[in-house]
Amino acid sequence: MWWRVASSRFALTSSRSSSVHQAAYRLNFREFFTTEILTWAKDGRPSTVKTPFVAFVLGGPGSGKGTQCTKIVETFGFTHLSAGDLLRHAISSNYENSAMILDTIKEGKIVPSEVTVKLIQRAIESSDNYKFLIDGFPRSEENRIAFEKIIGAEPNIVLFFDCPEEEMVKRVLSRNEGRVDDNIDTIKKRLKVFAALNLPVIKHYSERGKVHKINAVGTVDDIFEQVRPLFTANEKEIE
Numbered sequence: 001m002w003w004r005v006a007s008s009r010f011a012l013t014s015s016r017s018s019s020v021h022q023a024a025y026r027l028n029f030r031e032f033f034t035t036e037i038l039t040w041a042k043d044g045r046p047s048t049v050k051t052p053f054v055a056f057v058l059g060g061p062g063s064g065k066g067t068q069c070t071k072i073v074e075t076f077g078f079t080h081l082s083a084g085d086l087l088r089h090a091i092s093s094n095y096e097n098s099a100m101i102l103d104t105i106k107e108g109k110i111v112p113s114e115v116t117v118k119l120i121q122r123a124i125e126s127s128d129n130y131k132f133l134i135d136g137f138p139r140s141e142e143n144r145i146a147f148e149k150i151i152g153a154e155p156n157i158v159l160f161f162d163c164p165e166e167e168m169v170k171r172v173l174s175r176n177e178g179r180v181d182d183n184i185d186t187i188k189k190r191l192k193v194f195a196a197l198n199l200p201v202i203k204h205y206s207e208r209g210k211v212h213k214i215n216a217v218g219t220v221d222d223i224f225e226q227v228r229p230l231f232t233a234n235e236k237e238i239e
């Protein structure tokens with residue numbers, strides 16, 4: 001796996017009574033993702049538990065990523081980090097680069113990776129959870145490489161919601177969330193960008209045996225019945 005055993009420095013500075021989460025907070029971000037966390041059981045013996053669990057959630061625009069993430073959160077207690085939501089929040093809160101982010105989203109293009117990874121990094125750092133759904137990311141090889149470089153981690157699993165283009169277009173055009181990119185011109189561009197930039201990422205993780213392809217056509221509940229076993233199968237690793 002991608003984490004290392006905790007350093008003795010950390011072991012010595014940890015309080016026996018601290019919870020795993022508190023212990024994790026004393027590590028810096030990269031250490032949190034590259035370190036197996038050492039804590040103490042009630043009998044005073046050291047034990048290693050609760051390493052972060054990361055699922056990347058991929059699929060074309062309108063394939064149902066966000067909808068299924070909501071169900072995974074309700075059922076399995078993950079923290080949902082949508083890259084698109086983080087970028088939209090950055091725009092509405094006038095975060096640095098907000099004009100550039102807005103233009104890029106309107107154009108259906110991909111925001112530079114350092115901006116998006118920074119937002120994801122902050123969201124993870126401010127969460128007290130250790131299991132994360134990262135939705136709509138990585139959307140390009142550049143995104144993927146930046147995440148691995150900055151965060152120092154690989155996903156445990158990758159979900160790929162496979163949906164025909166006509167269905168994705170239909171869903172996006174009736175999404176009704178007031179998004180600047182939910183129009184026919186932008187969706188056409190986004191579908192091209194998805195094929196050119198995101199499919200290679202899916203191929204990359206596929207070759208590493210991490211991708212779970214889900215047929216994204218059907219009712220929300222039917223689709224979730226394909227998703228559920230992926231998390232129950234990993235329950236030991238997650239918990």
Ligand SMILES: Nc1ncnc2c1ncn2[C@@H]1O[C@H](COP(=O)(O)OP(=O)(O)O)[C@@H](O)[C@H]1O
Nearest residue numbers: 061062063064065066067171174175218219220
């Ligand atoms: N299985 C489904 N069948 C029909 N519509 C769906 C389904 N899943 C999601 N939707 C709807 O399609 C739109 C896009 O879904 P969303 O979860 O936002 O997709 P994504 O995050 O992949 O763009 C939303 O309006 C959502 O309510």
Ligand SMILES: Nc1ccn([C@H]2C[C@H](O)[C@@H](COP(=O)(O)OP(=O)(O)O)O2)c(=O)n1
Nearest residue numbers: 060061062083084085109110111136137139
């Ligand atoms: N990794 C990412 C994710 C989203 N973006 C930008 C570009 C995308 O077209 C928009 C919207 O992404 P979002 O994941 O919310 O879109 P969908 O839910 O797939 O419709 O945000 C990005 O630049 N980089």
Ligand SMILES: [Mg+2]
Nearest residue numbers: 065066084136
């Ligand atoms: Mg979404």
